[in-house]
Amino acid sequence: MCEIDLNSNKLEYIVSACLAGEKCSYDGRDRLNDEVFKLAAEGRAIALCPEVMGGLPVPRTLSEIPGGDGAGVLAGTIRILNKDGEDVTEAFIKGAERFLEVAKTHGIKKAIMKAKSPSCGVGLIYDGSFSKRLIKGDGVTAALLKREGIEVEAR
Numbered sequence: 001m002c003e004i005d006l007n008s009n010k011l012e013y014i015v016s017a018c019l020a021g022e023k024c025s026y027d028g029r030d031r032l033n034d035e036v037f038k039l040a041a042e043g044r045a046i047a048l049c050p051e052v053m054g055g056l057p058v059p060r061t062l063s064e065i066p067g068g069d070g071a072g073v074l075a076g077t078i079r080i081l082n083k084d085g086e087d088v089t090e091a092f093i094k095g096a097e098r099f100l101e102v103a104k105t106h107g108i109k110k111a112i113m114k115a116k117s118p119s120c121g122v123g124l125i126y127d128g129s130f131s132k133r134l135i136k137g138d139g140v141t142a143a144l145l146k147r148e149g150i151e152v153e154a155r
């Protein structure tokens with residue numbers, strides 16, 4: 001993860017680690033966003049990956065949420081499957097809870113999350129068919145952050 005001072009009183013954001021340059025995406029690559037990288041480098045953002053926090057490896061098999069969104073997963077009505085058909089729901093939920101816990105510990109009220117991800121996506125996510133089709137909804141971590149009153153935006 002990005003090196004930052006966790007005691008910094010400058011912390012304003014929690015962000016998706018891949019946007020800050022961490023090579024934690026399912027394909028072992030980053031999704032670098034210059035604005036988010038700068039926030040982390042300045043000590044204004046803590047950068048973490050919920051899927052890694054939930055215990056999933058890098059690289060890992062791509063996952064999507066079939067027939068619903070992160071709110072449905074948190075409600076216990078939808079399971080998350082990876083492309084091999086394995087149920088990875090528990091890892092996604094555990095990662096979301098740990099991500100939220102860090103935000104709360106540091107009193108962070110704003111998040112910048114990677115668009116379209118089944119964990120981090122905000123407003124739009126892939127539909128579970130692994131065909132790049134998008135549906136309205138949030139990823140699991142984004143849904144949990146919103147539920148807890150944290151302002152979430154996507155990049």
Ligand code: SF4
Binds near residue numbers: 019050114
């Ligand atoms: Fe990036 Fe979020 Fe996926 Fe981790 S879970 S690689 S932070 S989009």
